[in-house]
Amino acid sequence: MREALVDPLLGKLLGERFVVQELIGQGGSGTIYRAEHVTLRRKVAIKVLHTELSRDDLAVERFRREATTVAEIDNEHIVEIHDFGRTPDGRLYLAMELLEGETLDAVLEREKQLSIERAADILIQVGEALMEAHAIGYVHRDLRPRNIYLAVRRGKANFIKLLDFGLAKLVETEGQAASTSLGMTFGDPRYMSPEQARGDRIDRRADVYQLGCVAYEMLTGAPPFGGNRVFDILTKQVTEVPLPLPTQRRGVPLWMEAAVTKMLAKDPENRFATTTRMVEALRRGLETGEVMEDEVARRRESIPPPSVSRVMQRMGMQPSAEPPRT
Secondary structure (H helix, E strand, C coil): CCCCCCCCCCCCEECCCEEEEEEEEECCCEEEEEEEECCCCCEEEEEEECCCHHHCHHHHHHHHHHHHHHHHCCCCCECCEEEEEECCCCCEEEEEECCCEEEHHHHHHHHCCCCHHHHHHHHHHHHHHHHHHHHCCEECCCCCHHHEEEEEECCEEEEEEECCCCCCEECCCCCCCECCCHHHHCCCHHHCCHHHHHCCCECCHHHHHHHHHHHHHHHHCCCCCCCCCHHHHHHHHHHCCCCCHHHHCCCCCHHHHHHHHHHCCCCHHHCCCCHHHHHHHHHHHHHHCCCCHHHCCCCCCCCCCCCHHHHHHHCCCCCCCCCCCC
8 A cells, every 4th residue: 555645844843943733724825734832832823835836936025025014013813923934845934823713704605694793893803903004004905705714712703813914015104005016916806996906006995995895795795796707897896886785685774884885985085094983983883873974985986987907918817817716
């Protein structure tokens, strides 16, 4: 009989402090292991970049960015980073907080829609994480259900951890937009802001829009815009207004409808200016049922002409391209 293949990292010591114990997951960019600190006996997760990506400059830069960005953000809803280095065979790795739970993506796959209260609680927790990131100049740029983790903490579920800061961008100065190259940072078109779809400069309000897409999906079971082709979805993000929440689900309170509508405004000037204001509106609605007077978005906006094709050309993509699988 042929011997079963054994993962070469199992049992290895990384960074002179972490012993790799168990393979716990695989993804498109890397492999996740359970490991233990040799001195503290603390369990950690080790994320190892795939071999081929460790030789790709863009992938390496994204991996490094994730490590440095997360290390700078001091918030309980951000995964804690313990170490960054290379394995004996030269692959990059991150040692981070070990989480127990599941992604919002998995929850929605199973439950389809969430209660108003649960959806609001998730939005508030993600908003709190973004408040810290935005305060030091970072824009996440890749908010979607697979990057929102519902962790079990102290025996309680639904403690949010915001994942994957690999696309995060440091803005130049407070209140100033950050330029972006979609050729490097393209995520899931179903959650991209209109300014991202157009290839325009972005700021923290792009995160507000993306979180609005997540909110819409938590409440209705589907993101605001879908389709079989990337080009079609991006065009909708730029040119179409989502179907009103009450037409997609009964019983959505006015405060939630107003908040999500404002988050999904095409013009960044019509969104919440900060995640702090967004969190305040959601908390007030959840606690009192009231709508903050200055937080009701205009129901109909002037829609800018489509300009997605030039972005697709810059990305080297054809209009028939399918959206990425999640």
